[in-house]
Amino acid sequence: MTYSKIIGTGSYLPAKRVTNDDLAAQLAAKGIETSDEWIVTRSGISARHYAAPDENASDLAVNAARKALEASGLEAEQIDLIIVATSTPDYFGSFPSTACIVQNKLGMRNNSAAFDMGAVCSGFVYAMATADAFIKAGNAKNVLVIGTEVFSRILDFDDRSTCVLFGDGAGAVVLAASEEPGVLAVKLHADGSHGGILCGPANPSNQASNQKFLYMDGPAVFKLAVSVLEKVANEALAHAQMPAGDIDWLIPHQANLRIMTGTAKKLGLPADKMVVTVHEHGNTSAASIPLALDVAMRDGRIKPGHNVMMEGVGGGFTWGAVLARM
Structure with missing residues (x-):
């Protein structure tokens, strides 16, 4: 049986x-009051990174991808498929896709398919599930999966409830065909009836909306996220026939420390089994899980054979989980 296995990770945060x-x-210069204590208490976030004016989602993605390729030992030309999860593509409507732009910037020509994945903060999990399916079906051997965002471009800096939460960044993994178990289970869900509680700017073709910035109903998102993240993690565990106690590391979407801690508690996992990076980069949407994964890989916490649960929830409303053995 052919499995898909993570063989390299990489990440990038703007300077x-x-x-x-x-x-x-x-x-404060605009007359809007907030503070470090106010932000940390509500989210766990201490800082975030913003892309330079000449940096786009593809630039962040390429930096993360090069590190993942280096860690994997593969050359760019050995990649069969590039999937880029992003809600902030270089071009309106992903036209052309950010994945194709990344392919070009990596110097690849005609040797891989490339497309974007739109599932917002769940985008990386959706992209991993798609890459896993391609590999298991025999349609790809090596897949580059990237989450990349420049959310600073769609924030309303007159709205302290949202502008303090998000940042820019990218994370990447190389997923390869393997005879050893790697991805053990994937579970994806969506419920469009909740689409209005978290959404981005309306595009020019949407004549019914003049929304110019990201909008979020914080309490509604919090309530839904805590509920679905526990359920989808348990679904993945059931599919893999694995008890929660066998999870070595939980890597939830890095959006809000209270949501993350609540999910770990519901799964019966101690706080020291959860990878937390949200304090350093805020909510980087589709980039947050691979960013956290790369940090834990490079500092030695995650070791070969460890079972890692990655789960995300985002606008759509979408949510999902990937259980992988490293």
Whole structure:
């Protein structure tokens, strides 16, 4: 039987780091009050990174991809498929796709398929599930999966309830065909009836909406996220016939520390089994899970043979989980 296995990870954060104090000063100049304590108490976030004016989602993605390729030992030309999860593509409507732009910037020509995946903060999990299916079906041997976002471009900096939460960044993995078990289970869900509680700017073709920035109903998102993340993780565990106690590391979407801690508690996992990076980069949407995965891989916490549960929830409303053995 052919499995798909993670053989390399990489991540990238833009150089500009904005602390809570920096952001509080920026908002104060507009007469909007916030503070480091207010932000940390509600989200666990201490800082975030913003892309430079000449940096796009594809640029962040390429930096993360090169590190993942280096870690995998593969050359770009050995990649059969590129999937880029993003809600902030270089071009409107992903036309052309950010994945195709990444392919070109990596110097690849005609030797891989490439497409974007739109599932917002669940995008990386959706992309991993898709890559796993391609490999198991024999349609690809090596897949580059990237989550990349420049959310700073769609934030309303007059709305402290959202602008303090999000940041820019990218994370990537190389998923390869293997005879050893790697991805053990994937579970995906969506419920479009909740689409209105978290959504981005309306596109020019949408004549019914003039929404110009990201919108989020924080309490509604919090309530739904805590509920579905526990359920989908248990679904993945049931599919793999694995008890929750066998999870070595939980890597939830890095959006809000309270949501993350609540999910771990419901799964019966101690806090020291959860990878937390949200304090350093805020909510980077589709990039947050691969960013956290790469950090834990490179600092040695995640070791070969460890079972890692990755789960995300985002606009759509979408949610999903991937259980993988490293």
